[in-house]
Amino acid sequence: MVKFGPAGNSDSFYTDGYSSTLDTATWVKNKGLDVFEYSLSRGLTITDDLCIKLGKVFKENNIEITVHAPYYINFANPDDSMIEKSIGYILGSLKKLKLMGGNRCIFHPGSCGKLSRQEAFDNLLKNIKKLIKRVKEEGYDDMLLCPETMGKSQQLGTLEEVAKICNLDKMLIPTIDFGHINAFTQGSIKGEEDYDRIINYLIETIGYEKTKIMHIHFSKIEYGPKGELKHLTFEDDKFGPEFDGLANIIVKYKLSPIIICESKGTQAEDAIKMKKIYQNTMSQK
Ligand SMILES: [Zn+2]
16 A cells, blocks of 8 residues: 655644644544654654654554654764764664654665765765664664655765665665655656656665665755755646656556655645545556
8 A cells, every 4th residue: 555644744734723743643634644754853852651642643543653863863974973873863763653653764864074975875884784783682673764865965865875775684665755866866857757767776776575665755846056955845846856757657566655745834735636646547557
């Protein structure tokens, strides 16, 4: 099954009169969506107690929950004490995620800093191995870690880099953020053939099983010479990418990803649009 849902609460959640995250599961369900991505991106401040309560309401409503780990993670940092911190943020995210009853932790792999891209990426691979060892020692080997493709030129996380990271361990599956890929590559995603090329590359490098269950972030993103500038809504008709071509490819390869919409403010509405496009594509098969 392909699941669709928003990253965080959209503006309409609040204009509908809600403010508590405990209402999110029923709200998401009433919109006809399947999943919600909880953001720990600014820190692990949510209490364990609230995680348990959230887990309960999400389970009751049959809505899957995923988490996005803190933004300050950087596995390419040359300073070992900073790597310890990044490992700590992932372990902390996994603890919250487990209490919420989910199993996917999305994270940004790292950035180049003062290092060359190659040096930074070599560091990153070495440190992700360290991370995996620790995650297993702490008993989280039933979780999935989902490194994300990134949109800015200084960030690590091209499609090729994410595939290499995912090949380090079975716990690692990709978060393919098509808006980020499009921004990083100055608008290379123009239609179905481009999605086909990306999915084919994944099948060839990480295998069909991981590609089938991959995590997807989808939003339109404004970019400049150095890549990502800002997240847009589906109203945009300038930067893209468009979802239609991807829907065809998901059907073609019989994929069952989780698709999270990160539109600015309209993430639930745009997730609904994607779900309808996908269902239409399926029904025409
Ligand atoms: Zn992200």
